[in-house]
Amino acid sequence: MAEKGKDHLLVNKIGEGTVIDHIPDWKAETVVQVLRLDKLARMQADASVATLQNVTSGKLGRKDIVKVDGWHVDEKDADILSLVFPSITVNYIEEGQVSKYQPKVPDTIEGRIRCPELGCISNAEREPVVSRFATLKHERLLQCRYCDTLISFDSVPDHVRT
């Protein structure tokens, strides 16, 4: 119960924003990378990001937490993050009220991931088309709709568009 109370306190420090919880320990930087939180500087100048690393958790033993004050992480980006870290939970805070979002593996991902095949039409220099990937859930793979190139869920952080 003491642990629960501690989490509650962390969440309540934010009036508006997003808390990504139950991240595997020492993986907060990957979360920042996949969610492109470093780009917040130009999108939302007053947003702030706090990472808590290796905090104790009853569920995982140790975990990381990423708190984004003043910015609601897109649900589709949270879904992509769950490909890499299935354990994550997402809390949206609005006017001090917490609502949970349980990320789900999407059927398709459009635009957010770059195809590693340089010759793919989605990487064309002139008039590139929006990248499209289908998720192969059992194989934990993404497949490019144009060139069939495969990306493992675990390597998604290397292919997120920056």
Ligand SMILES: [Zn+2]
């Ligand atoms: Zn492709």
